Amino acid sequence: MAETTFSAPSYPVADALDRLRRSSEFVVIPLLAVAASAAIFSLFLLLLGKSPAEFFGLVWRGGFGTSFSWQNTLVRASPLVLAALCVAIPARLGMVVIGGEGALVLGGFAAAVAAIPMVAWSPPALTLAAMAAAAIVAGGLWIGFVGYLRHFRGINETISSLLLTYIAVSILNFFVEGALRDPSDPNKPSTMPIGPETMIGPIPGTSVHWGLVVGIALCLATWVLMNRTTFGFAARIAGGNVRAALAQGLPVGRIVLVSTALAGAAAGLAGFFEVAAIHGKANASLIAGYGFTGILVSFLARHNPLAIVPVAILLGGIDAAGGLVQRRMELPDATVLVLQGITFLVLLVSETLYGRFAVFKPKGA
Amino acid sequence: MDDAGLATVLLAMLAGAIRVSTPFLFVALGECLTEKSGRINLGLEGTLVFGAMIAYGTAVETGSAWAGVLVAGLAGSVLGGLHGAICRLKGVNDIAIGIAMMLFGTGLAFFFGKAYIQPVAPRLPSIQFGWWSDHPGIAKALEVNPLFLIGIALALAMAWAFRSTRVGLVVRTTGDSAPAALALGINVDLVRFLATAAGGFLAGVGGAFLSLYYPGSWTEGLSSGQGLMAVALVIFARWNPVACVGAALLFGAAGALGPALQSIGISRGYHFFNAAPYVMTLVIMVLSISPKRSLKGAPGELSIVR
Numbered sequence: 001m002a003e004t005t006f007s008a009p010s011y012p013v014a015d016a017l018d019r020l021r022r023s024s025e026f027v028v029i030p031l032l033a034v035a036a037s038a039a040i041f042s043l044f045l046l047l048l049g050k051s052p053a054e055f056f057g058l059v060w061r062g063g064f065g066t067s068f069s070w071q072n073t074l075v076r077a078s079p080l081v082l083a084a085l086c087v088a089i090p091a092r093l094g095m096v097v098i099g100g101e102g103a104l105v106l107g108g109f110a111a112a113v114a115a116i117p118m119v120a121w122s123p124p125a126l127t128l129a130a131m132a133a134a135a136i137v138a139g140g141l142w143i144g145f146v147g148y149l150r151h152f153r154g155i156n157e158t159i160s161s162l163l164l165t166y167i168a169v170s171i172l173n174f175f176v177e178g179a180l181r182d183p184s185d186p187n188k189p190s191t192m193p194i195g196p197e198t199m200i201g202p203i204p205g206t207s208v209h210w211g212l213v214v215g216i217a218l219c220l221a222t223w224v225l226m227n228r229t230t231f232g233f234a235a236r237i238a239g240g241n242v243r244a245a246l247a248q249g250l251p252v253g254r255i256v257l258v259s260t261a262l263a264g265a266a267a268g269l270a271g272f273f274e275v276a277a278i279h280g281k282a283n284a285s286l287i288a289g290y291g292f293t294g295i296l297v298s299f300l301a302r303h304n305p306l307a308i309v310p311v312a313i314l315l316g317g318i319d320a321a322g323g324l325v326q327r328r329m330e331l332p333d334a335t336v337l338v339l340q341g342i343t344f345l346v347l348l349v350s351e352t353l354y355g356r357f358a359v360f361k362p363k364g365a
Numbered sequence: 366m367d368d369a370g371l372a373t374v375l376l377a378m379l380a381g382a383i384r385v386s387t388p389f390l391f392v393a394l395g396e397c398l399t400e401k402s403g404r405i406n407l408g409l410e411g412t413l414v415f416g417a418m419i420a421y422g423t424a425v426e427t428g429s430a431w432a433g434v435l436v437a438g439l440a441g442s443v444l445g446g447l448h449g450a451i452c453r454l455k456g457v458n459d460i461a462i463g464i465a466m467m468l469f470g471t472g473l474a475f476f477f478g479k480a481y482i483q484p485v486a487p488r489l490p491s492i493q494f495g496w497w498s499d500h501p502g503i504a505k506a507l508e509v510n511p512l513f514l515i516g517i518a519l520a521l522a523m524a525w526a527f528r529s530t531r532v533g534l535v536v537r538t539t540g541d542s543a544p545a546a547l548a549l550g551i552n553v554d555l556v557r558f559l560a561t562a563a564g565g566f567l568a569g570v571g572g573a574f575l576s577l578y579y580p581g582s583w584t585e586g587l588s589s590g591q592g593l594m595a596v597a598l599v600i601f602a603r604w605n606p607v608a609c610v611g612a613a614l615l616f617g618a619a620g621a622l623g624p625a626l627q628s629i630g631i632s633r634g635y636h637f638f639n640a641a642p643y644v645m646t647l648v649i650m651v652l653s654i655s656p657k658r659s660l661k662g663a664p665g666e667l668s669i670v671r
Contacts, residue, residue: 096460149647154656158407158460159597163643166590170640177636295464334475341469345451348461352454 018362025360026302033350034300037343044338050329062324063317074208075278076290077309077316079104081215082270083294084301084308085222086143089263090157091303092226093256094239097146099161100267101291102168103139107268108275109172110138112282113180115194124198131194132272139268140261142168147260151253157260169287176283190283200277211273215309218266222305235259267291293319296344315340370629373502377628380506381621382614383513384579388413388571388588390516390613392595394523395567397606399445400599401527402560403540403553403666404452407463409568410592411470412444416572418474421583424486430577433486434512437573438566444470445565449558459668467592481583489578510578512570516610519567523606536560540664568592590643597646601653603662619645 042052063073086100114134118127142164149155175181177189202209226232238245238252245252271286279285297315301307322336392409399406416437424433448466452459492514495507527533539546539556546553571591576583598616602608623638654660 096458096464098464149651152656153651154654155647155650158464159593160647160650162590162593163597163647166643167640167647170636170643174634174636174640178634292468296468299461332476332479334472334479337468337472338476339472341465341472344465344468345447345462348457348465349451349454351458352456354456 014363021360021362025354025357026304028360029350029353030300030302030347032353033347034343036350037339037346040346041339041342044342050331054329055325055331058325058328059318059321062321063319069317069320071207072320073313073317074206074212075316076319077312078209078212078215079270079274079288079290080294080297080312080316081212081219081308082266082273083291084297084312085215085218085305086139086263086267086291087295087298088301088303088305088308089222089226089259089266090143090147091298092232092235092239093259094242095147095150095256095260096158097143097161097260097263098158098295099143099146099165099291100263100270100294101287101289102161102165103142103264103267104271104274104291105165105172105286106142106168106271107135107139108271108279108286109175109191109282110134110268111272111275112191112194113175115198116180116192119192119195119198127194127198128200128276131276132269135268135272135275136265137268139264139266139271141264143264143267144257144261146264147256150260151256165291172282172286173284182281188283188285190281193281194276196280198276199280200273202277209273209277211270211277214269214273215312218269219305219308222262226305231255231258267294293340296340299344300347373629374625376502376506377625378618378621380502380508381625382618383506383509384617385620386613386617387510387513387516387574387578388591389595389598389616390513390520390610391571391574392568392592393598393602393609393613394516394519394606395441395445395564395571396595396599397564397602397604397609398523398536398567399557399561399564400667401540401604401664402536402557403543403664404449404459404557404561405463405596405667406445406448406466406561406564407460407593407596408444408448408466408470409463409564409595410588410590411467411474412441412565412568413470413572413575413592414588415444415470415474416441416569417576417587418478418481418572418583420569420573421486421576422477422481424577425481425484428487430487430489433577434489434570434573437569439569441569441572442562442566445568446558446562448565449561452561453554453558475585478583478585482585486577486583488581489574491578510574512574512578516613520606520610527606537664540666542665568595594642594646597650600660600663601649603653603660604664605662616642616645 045052045055062069064070083100083104086103087097090097111131111134114130115127118130146157146161146164149160150157176191180191181189182192200209226235234250235255238250238255242252270290274286275282293315297308297312301311318336322333325331325335326333392413396409419440420433420437423436424430444466448462451457451462489510491508491510494509495504498504527537535551535556538549539551539553543553575587594616598612602612619642622641623635626638627635
């Protein structure tokens with residue numbers, strides 16, 4: 001190949017090539033993993049006597065084929081982006097937080113409750129601001145508590161965050177079916193609706209709400225925070241080796257609390273947008289599994305905030321096509337869950353491939 | 366609440382503790398075995414759900430509830446074995462694999478379980494220990510499933526095996542220090558693979574109890590974190606199988622609180638009391654874990670308590 005012929009004087013080019021080599025490893029291996037998962041899932045479908053070609057064709061049509069399906073995909077991708085941030089930010093500290101679903105549910109609930117006393121008199125913008133603030137605070141405190149338990153009480157964040165998810169769901173059900181139930185809605189127990197005039201409209205010309213834009217902006221902000229600030233640098237050191245970070249005098253406890261609170265705030269915002277842009281009230285529809293799919297999104301993106309957006313769109317598209325697949329191929333709605341489970345497993349297995357291929361190794365001086 | 370009401374609640378909680386604790390007990394014993402070998406399997410929640418589905422399906426197809434229990438155990442050991450086999454690869458995180466297995470097991474269970482939501486499967490039989498009492502509540506409370514007794518016997522057997530057999534020593538050594546085990550010529554990966562597969566078997570049996578005895582049907586909301594709470598339960602029980610029995614009974618009683626109160630007409634706070642087991646798990650973890658010192662009895666290789 002051409003690059004092997006470069007000799008000592010051409011350092012800048014060799015350096016650039018090396019950087020390309022190293023970073024392409026993080027793109028090629030996940031892509032290989034996705035391809036392998038698709039192959040395994042095809043085998044699964046063949047064993048059931050279904051056509052993989054039809055499945056992937058339907059996913060393409062239902063998720064990405066038309067402008068309508070693209071919008072449906074993007075609507076589902078926006079809570080995924082925010083929920084994935086709830087995993088990606090603590091992951092920089094070496095923490096595996098899987099409680100985004102709880103923070104999302106509680107954030108949505110807090111937003112709906114904050115709107116109840118305000119809708120009668122307040123201008124919509126003010127109500128929305130209060131709702132967003134309530135969601136951010138609720139989500140932030142919820143996952144921040146996980147960080148507190150981890151750092152100050154030594155409790156594993158994976159277990160505590162999932163337990164807190166069940167508690168959050170109970171809190172929602174308790175109030176929605178009790179004290180805060182809208183008596184005029186006989187069908188599904190819900191809080192009082194925030195009303196159409198308060199709800200967030202779509203981005204002009206589309207049916208996609210502003211949550212996607214906010215999610216993308218937060219991903220960029222998180223990337224800057226983690227890669228271009230002293231806070232992010234300290235967080236990565238603490239994630240690499242807590243003892244070394246403490247010995248350096250870094251405020252590890254504060255870093256853990258701030259990171260987990262930010263993570264929870266992102267998931268809480270996802271709940272806010274689900275209430276303010278989709279449902280118009282808080283009810284069991286909030287428990288849609290976005291928090292759990294967000295875990296997969298973050299892992300597929302290797303916890304890189306910039307990669308979260310395309311991965312969330314991919315998984316949002318598969319999710320959006322679920323209904324079409326269900327109707328046309330007579331497959332249960334859990335088909336998407338099986339595909340996600342296989343992808344997650346294969347992806348984690350692919351972790352073992354890093355550093356094994358000479359192609360990705362730097363060759364320069 | 367008057368005395369009769371209180372007695373009803375206490376009786377219902379006792380009955381509930383015995384009934385609800387069995388899946389906790391099996392998953393906890395499975396997790397205890399896996400963790401003793403130095404690895405953690407958070408995927409047992411998925412194993413539990415898949416075990417429940419396949420046990421129900423098998424019981425519907427064959428007409429035998431016990432065949433369902435066996436198949437659930439075998440399916441559980443396949444899922445556990447998959448976890449064990451993946452974790453031996455270099456650079457793979459056992460906690461993340463557990464989360465993926467949770468998603469995978471649940472997805473598979475929902476996928477294949479659609480067909481079994483309607484049909485009725487034979488239930489596991491129970492043994493009547495309350496024959497001496499005329500009180501219907503007491504008689505009902507003392508209806509004990511054989512799996513509960515098997516679980517207790519298994520806990521005693523495991524405690525004995527860990528303490529005084531060669532196999533137990535091999536598992537403990539592997540869990541306490543992989544380098545020491547290697548120096549003794551133990552195949553660390555094989556021991557962990559087998560311990561995870563055996564742990565999966567027990568979790569699968571726990572799932573069979575859920576669908577074939579109590580609540581006794583297959584629905585997608587059958588398990589609500591029991592598999593995960595069992596992980597916390599093992600820590601609380603300090604990796605002691607016998608203590609797992611007591612802890613499982615305690616968790617069972619907490620889980621029975623909501624339904625018990627509902628049985629005397631207090632249903633307002635149903636969801637509130639439903640959260641009791643999760644709150645209790647958190648509180649117990651806070652009380653039993655200290656960041657200052659390592660836990661007594663904790664396997665040295667375990668990532669979760671470090």
